[in-house]
Amino acid sequence: TLTILDFAFNTLSDEGAKALGDALKVNQTLTKLDLPLNTLSDEGAKALGDALKVNQTLTTLHLAFNRLSDEEAKALGDALK
Numbered sequence: 001t002l003t004i005l006d007f008a009f010n011t012l013s014d015e016g017a018k019a020l021g022d023a024l025k026v027n028q029t030l031t032k033l034d035l036p037l038n039t040l041s042d043e044g045a046k047a048l049g050d051a052l053k054v055n056q057t058l059t060t061l062h063l064a065f066n067r068l069s070d071e072e073a074k075a076l077g078d079a080l081k
Helices: 013-026 042-052 070-080
Strands: 004-006 032-034 060-062
Touching: 013 042, 042 070
Parallel strands: 004 032, 032 060
Antiparallel strands: none
């Protein structure tokens, strides 16, 4: 069972984050997601945040070195609570 997914340094982009968000909405095993250096902006972060409101298993999300605003970063943190 997949519990950790590391997509660091993959230029996932916002479109990739949207697809990943759709998958997270139904995933029940992933606990850690690493997405540093993926050229994500607020648009991609919003898609992930929407997924985190539904996903109950993800506890760790790494988004270092992306292009997120302070506001979106806070919203993501709130979604992980």
